[in-house]
Amino acid sequence: xxxxxxGIIGGTxxxxxxxxxxxxxHPSIDVALITSRAEAxxxxxxxxxxxxxxTDLCFSPPDTELLTACDLVFSATPNGIAMTxxxxxxxxxxxxxxxxxxxxxxxxxxxxxxxxxxxxCPELVxxxxxxxxxxxxxxxxxxxxxxxxxxxxxxxxxxxxxLVQAGLIRSNNLIVDAKSGVTGAGxxxxxxxxxxxxxxxxxxxxxAGHRHHPEITQNIQSVSKSTxxxxxxxxxxxxxxxxxxxxxxxxxxxxxxxxxxxxMVSSFYADEAFVDVMPLGSHPDTRxxxxxxxCRIALHKAGGSGKLVILSVIDNLTKGAAGQAVQNMNIMLxxxxxxxxxxxxxxx
Ligand SMILES: NC(=O)C1=CN([C@@H]2O[C@H](COP(=O)(O)OP(=O)(O)OC[C@H]3O[C@@H](n4cnc5c(N)ncnc54)[C@H](OP(=O)(O)O)[C@@H]3O)[C@@H](O)[C@H]2O)C=CC1
Ligand SMILES: CC(=O)N[C@@H](CCC(=O)OP(=O)(O)O)C(=O)O
Numbered sequence: 001x002x003x004x005x006x007g008i009i010g011g012t013x014x015x016x017x018x019x020x021x022x023x024x025x026h027p028s029i030d031v032a033l034i035t036s037r038a039e040a041x042x043x044x045x046x047x048x049x050x051x052x053x054x055t056d057l058c059f060s061p062p063d064t065e066l067l068t069a070c071d072l073v074f075s076a077t078p079n080g081i082a083m084t085x086x087x088x089x090x091x092x093x094x095x096x097x098x099x100x101x102x103x104x105x106x107x108x109x110x111x112x113x114x115x116x117x118x119x120x121c122p123e124l125v126x127x128x129x130x131x132x133x134x135x136x137x138x139x140x141x142x143x144x145x146x147x148x149x150x151x152x153x154x155x156x157x158x159x160x161x162x163l164v165q166a167g168l169i170r171s172n173n174l175i176v177d178a179k180s181g182v183t184g185a186g187x188x189x190x191x192x193x194x195x196x197x198x199x200x201x202x203x204x205x206x207x208a209g210h211r212h213h214p215e216i217t218q219n220i221q222s223v224s225k226s227t228x229x230x231x232x233x234x235x236x237x238x239x240x241x242x243x244x245x246x247x248x249x250x251x252x253x254x255x256x257x258x259x260x261x262x263x264m265v266s267s268f269y270a271d272e273a274f275v276d277v278m279p280l281g282s283h284p285d286t287r288x289x290x291x292x293x294x295c296r297i298a299l300h301k302a303g304g305s306g307k308l309v310i311l312s313v314i315d316n317l318t319k320g321a322a323g324q325a326v327q328n329m330n331i332m333l334x335x336x337x338x339x340x341x342x343x344x345x346x347x348x
Contacts, residue, residue, distance in 0.1 A: 242286030
């Protein structure tokens with residue numbers, strides 16, 4: 001069988017190497033190209049010995065000619081890079097999955113305000129599909145450009161989606177208290193990510209405004225009948241991988257039992273391979289999803305009140321980035337959606 005040729009722009013970053021880890025054992029994929037400007041010419045296994053025996057690729061520069069020779073390209077680069085390749089790729093018939101945010105926000109002015117730059121191809125934003133399969137599976141099937149969701153928006157949206165869509169909770173007073181491991185900040189050198197800055201302590205950041213706020217709001221608004229008002233506070237915690245979102249929401253019907261809510265959410269996700277609604281009383285650990293593409297969700301009522309508390313955990317590099325990108329790739333290529341993604345979390 002002819003394998004599908006894929007390329008990765010940004011192969012030295014954490015999401016780039018996570019993509020490669022997942023793709024080197026994927027039965028239908030040949031990773032034909034992996035780019036780095038800083039490491040061009042160097043063997044991938046020289047930088048990442050964990051992949052010895054799985055690849056003989058060297059890093060290449062991100063040349064348009066090399067990229068357009070692929071069937072599909074992942075862009076695992078900082079914001080503002082995928083949009084500079086998008087026209088050439090789509091014109092050549094090459095599909096694009098952007099792990100950054102260039103195609104996530106429908107409103108160009110909102111995107112430009114939060115990302116602090118002018119959009120290079122606003123006309124392609126309208127064609128791009130937001131790549132949360134549990135929300136947009138059908139549209140992803142035919143997409144040329146998929147905007148892979150942010151890590152916090154993935155955990156939060158999966159926690160809220162069935163409840164908002166079914167009209168069980170109020171959309172105008174949602175509170176998302178979320179924690180991320182340090183790999184969420186990328187592999188680039190940065191004082192705030194140093195071991196001695198992060199270990200044995202944790203703190204909130206971006207309280208006044210974080211660029212994932214408009215993304216989460218856009219997602220929830222798309223399934224809500226009323227106006228969404230959401231408070232989102234991210235925190236950096238001293239672990240490598242993982243996102244834990246604790247979401248507080250007001251039940252519309254105060255008499256609705258937790259058992260009924262749990263039954264509804266479990267039924268909504270019953271056919272989803274990568275969402276696990278845990279039994280009542282559960283408190284999911286981030287380690288229960290480490291290196292896996294799973295999102296684990298638990299539902300609680302706080303102290304018997306009308307406040308529903310939703311706990312949602314993912315691995316930021318897998319379901320929060322590279323794993324979800326592979327899931328989207330499988331859907332776009334008409335493959336089994338779970339191919340290459342079915343290994344369980346690493347314990348401990
Ligand atoms: N880390 C995470 O948990 C998540 C990350 N994301 C998003 O995914 C993207 C990648 O993240 P991450 O892997 O953490 O990032 P890193 O900072 O770890 O890596 C960035 C990669 O992009 C390459 N790169 C940088 N500038 C350019 C450029 N102008 N042209 C081509 N390549 C470039 C770098 O290589 P070189 O400079 O050598 O070319 C490097 O390989 C980001 O947009 C991030 O926001 C999304 C969800 C979760
Ligand atoms: C811990 C940490 O710093 N996390 C990053 C978010 C993760 C990310 O890479 O952002 P995108 O999902 O938008 O691509 C941050 O808060 O900026």
